[in-house]
Amino acid sequence: MKKVYTAMDYIDAQLIKGLLEFSDIKVQLKGESLIGAMGELSPEVTQLEVLVDEANENKAKLLIEEQRKQSLYSPAWFCKTCHEHNEGSFSICWNCQNEPKD
Numbered sequence: 001m002k003k004v005y006t007a008m009d010y011i012d013a014q015l016i017k018g019l020l021e022f023s024d025i026k027v028q029l030k031g032e033s034l035i036g037a038m039g040e041l042s043p044e045v046t047q048l049e050v051l052v053d054e055a056n057e058n059k060a061k062l063l064i065e066e067q068r069k070q071s072l073y074s075p076a077w078f079c080k081t082c083h084e085h086n087e088g089s090f091s092i093c094w095n096c097q098n099e100p101k102d
Contacts, residue, residue: 001028001051004060013048015087018094019067025056 007013010032017027030049052060067089074088077100084095092099 002054002057003030003049004052004057005050005064007048007050010048011085013050015090015094016050016064016067019063019090020050020052020056020060022092022097023059023063025052025060025063027052 005016007016013029013032017029020027028051030051031047050060050064067087070089076088077086077090078084079086079093079096079098080101081098082093082096084093086093086100
């Protein structure tokens with residue numbers, strides 16, 4: 001597995017994971033089991049890393065880069081179905097895969 005992204009926090013990691021999984025890329029989060037230790041251990045130990053298999057490394061990096069560019073220009077939104085926060089570049093909810101409703 002190759003690291004394609006280091007998340008700022010758990011929500012950031014889940015957003016990227018959802019983006020990649022929606023594009024049929026298997027994702028593993030390294031450090032997810034250490035979330036409860038945040039604040040007790042150094043930040044370097046509790047960082048969440050997004051890992052994908054080597055065959056999907058380049059595709060995943062491109063998707064993440066594109067998502068980051070779009071999020072600079074699109075406002076974040078809350079899903080009206082499950083009430084989760086979504087980055088502005090997400091066209092569907094990362095949690096329930098529903099489209100935003102007006």
